[in-house]
Amino acid sequence: MSMDGPNTSSEEGFILVGFSDWPHLELVFFVFISIFYSLTIFGNTLIIILSRLDRRLHTPMYFFLAHLSFLDLCYTTSTVPQLLVNLSGLDRTISFGRCVAQLFIVLSLGGVECVLLVAMAVDRYAAVCRPLHYTTVMHPFLCRALVAFSWVGGLVNALIQTGLMMARPLCGHQLNHFFCEMPVLLKLACEDTGGTEANLFVARVIILVCPAVLILGSYAYIARAVVSIKSSAGRRKAFGTCASHLIVVSLFYGSAISTYLQPVHRYSESQGKFVALFYTVITPMLNPLIYTLRNKDVKGALWKVLGRGMDSR
Incomplete structure (x- = not known):
């Protein structure tokens, strides 16, 4: 690695x-990343379209799911096209300005998803633990406020972390x-990053650990409510409404915590690349499959839209 002096990267x-x-794997x-990226674009775009076209999907759950799909589209597009260019060998460079912008975008979208998954957990809590008051609790105004708060939280998180990072000479x-x-x-970083790492750790605990604790807490109440349901059919239905969200939460938080909550000196760049991949x-790519394969409403909406398309011919 070149060590020409402070701030050489900015120049x-x-x-x-x-x-x-x-090189033998590039x-x-x-090929595989191109296929996965295409499936990601198709699957998430399909969920957004279906959630708008089918009135049965005009519910808080699918309102949040559509926003999650939009986030996934933005998140993967912020990194994958550049990765494909990199793998093709055409261009392996990125300017300092583009690098800062990419860091800010990735941190913003990751922070938004952290908070949005909490909003989805609140929705599942209301559906299972407060079914009689669900429509009152999950009012459209509250849903929009939760999404807006997710974006504000993600942007503030990105501003703080990017600012702390860029204050260090590289x-x-x-x-x-x-x-x-x-x-x-x-x-x-040219200088000791102990103080910066401590500040970043606090920011990451707030944006990662606190939402994860809230989600786990909501599912503790959900689990207690499910156990108290007497009929096995009712328990299966309640579990089905939460299983997809739990899988998505596990995938997202598992990879994010393994990357961002470990000290920099223990971070393996080779392993980190595959975790980031x-x-x-x-x-x-998996998120749309997780929700559609386990969800009768989404599959019904898909067949309904496809049926309309066939009838219009």
């Missing part, structure tokens, strides 16, 4: 190493990653 930009460490990665211009991610940038490519 020259960065070289993204990507997966050039494994073509394989390019040495060198080579990033052993395929996009500008916080732990990799911290490794380029999971939450930037695989998870956004």
Whole structure:
């Protein structure tokens, strides 16, 4: 790694190493990531369209799901097109300005999803634990307020973390990653990052751990309510309404916590690239499948739309 002096990266930009460490795998990665990205675009766009076209999906659950799909579209698009260019060998560079912008966008969207998953947990809590008051509790105004709060929280989180990161002088211009991610940038810091890491840790606890605790707390109440349901059919229905969300929460928080809540000196750049590949490519592709394969309403809406298309011919 080049160590030409402080702030050399701001003058020259960065070289993204990507997966050039494994040149024999770059073509394989390019093909599979292209396929996964196409499926991500198709699946998430389909959920957004269906949630608007079918009146049965005009409920808080699908309102939040449509926003989650929009987030996944934005998140994967902020990194994957550049990764495909990197894998093709056409351009492995990124300017300092684009790198800062990418860092801010990724942190913003990740923070929004953290809070949005809490809003979805609140919705599931109301559906299972307060079914008679569900429509009153999950009022459209509250749903819109929760989404707005998610965006505000994500943007504030990104401003704080990006500001803390960019206040540190950076040495060198080579990033052993395929996009500008916080732990990799911290490794380029010319000075001791102990104070910055402590401040970043506090910010990450607020945006990652606190929402995770709220989600776990809501599901503790949900589990107690499900156990008290006498009929097995009722328990299966209650579990079915929450299983998809729990899977998405596990995928998202598992990868995010493993990346962002460990000290920088313990962060493995090689391992980090594959973990990042999971939450930037695989998870956004899986989310639509997780919800549609387990959800009769979404599958019914899909067949209804397809039926209209066939009838119009």
